[in-house]
Amino acid sequence: GRHVIGETLQQLPYVYCHGSSQRRLCSVSQRLQQSAQLSTFLLELKTIVEVCMKSRAGSFAIPPPQYYSQLISEMETLGWDKIIFLDTNIQTLKLKAEDSSGRQHTLSIKLKSKHPAEAPECSADLPVPLNLTWTPQSSLELLHSQFLLLLESLAEFWDVLDEIDQKTWILEPEKPSRSDTVRRVAIGSNVSIRVEVDPRHPKMLPECCLLGAEHVVAPLRNKLNANMHIIECGICYSYRLGTAIPDQVCNDPRCGQPFHQACLYEWLRVLPSSRKSFSLMFGECPYCSKPITVKMVTQAV
Numbered sequence: 001g002r003h004v005i006g007e008t009l010q011q012l013p014y015v016y017c018h019g020s021s022q023r024r025l026c027s028v029s030q031r032l033q034q035s036a037q038l039s040t041f042l043l044e045l046k047t048i049v050e051v052c053m054k055s056r057a058g059s060f061a062i063p064p065p066q067y068y069s070q071l072i073s074e075m076e077t078l079g080w081d082k083i084i085f086l087d088t089n090i091q092t093l094k095l096k097a098e099d100s101s102g103r104q105h106t107l108s109i110k111l112k113s114k115h116p117a118e119a120p121e122c123s124a125d126l127p128v129p130l131n132l133t134w135t136p137q138s139s140l141e142l143l144h145s146q147f148l149l150l151l152e153s154l155a156e157f158w159d160v161l162d163e164i165d166q167k168t169w170i171l172e173p174e175k176p177s178r179s180d181t182v183r184r185v186a187i188g189s190n191v192s193i194r195v196e197v198d199p200r201h202p203k204m205l206p207e208c209c210l211l212g213a214e215h216v217v218a219p220l221r222n223k224l225n226a227n228m229h230i231i232e233c234g235i236c237y238s239y240r241l242g243t244a245i246p247d248q249v250c251n252d253p254r255c256g257q258p259f260h261q262a263c264l265y266e267w268l269r270v271l272p273s274s275r276k277s278f279s280l281m282f283g284e285c286p287y288c289s290k291p292i293t294v295k296m297v298t299q300a301v
């Protein structure tokens with residue numbers, strides 16, 4: 001009996017497995033010689049075969065030749081200069097993309113063996129989900145252009161963060177990635193401020209939190225609140241706009257955000273949720289979303 005099983009085992013590497021599994025089976029052959037009981041051995045064998053089958057199923061099925069010809073033409077249309085990485089199986093690609101501020105980004109693409117019928121898996125270092133649409137008629141070039149559009153929608157966010165990174169002493173994260181929305185900035189000995197920028201509204205007042213001993217932080221917090229709510233317009237972040245000062249204040253006491261009349265009017269004017277009645281514009285406060293009203297701007301500031 002052992003002899004027959006032994007012979008079958010010699011065939012197994014070619015039947016079920018490839019590569020490294022072959023070595024495993026050689027040692028299984030030896031185990032057979034050493035096993036006192038056939039049942040113990042068969043149980044061992046069963047486990048080995050299961051492992052082999054599983055590792056084979058997990059790997060990429062070899063795609064048909066059209067897969068490669070399709071991809072080569074897609075890469076040609078895209079432009080070879082945009083491909084910064086390609087693995088030997090032509091399954092994983094990394095494409096480079098530059099936004100309008102000259103920042104470099106990478107789009108990682110993992111192709112399926114049924115490409116282009118099946119959508120590839122894409123990933124990138126972004127603060128928002130990477131939602132790229134794919135149809136069987138799509139191509140790498142289309143993915144790349146969608147990615148560029150997404151990068152442009154985030155350009156303002158990265159401008160704000162780049163400015164923070166250049167002008168302040170960042171404590172955390174040590175090496176900010178493009179997906180990081182939070183910075184902890186040193187503002188004195190043992191005091192820091194945690195700033196979180198909204199990727200979709202980067203010019204809005206960021207969420208701020210002072211960190212440090214309470215007796216040191218408390219006066220700073222008061223100053224910060226005073227500066228945020230009294231001096232700056234919540235839209236243009238300045239005090240003076242021509243001769244105007246931010247005299248339009250949100251009526252919600254917890255918000256109390258001031259705005260320039262012209263800034264608030266412009267803000268509300270383009271929002272579909274706002275409505276106009278006579279010389280008044282009704283809408284929502286850009287900060288707290290409570291109702292806010294502003295008089296129409298009749299003359300240029």
Ligand SMILES: [Zn+2]
Nearest residue numbers: 233236260263
């Ligand atoms: Zn303003």
Ligand SMILES: [Zn+2]
Nearest residue numbers: 250255285288
């Ligand atoms: Zn408000």
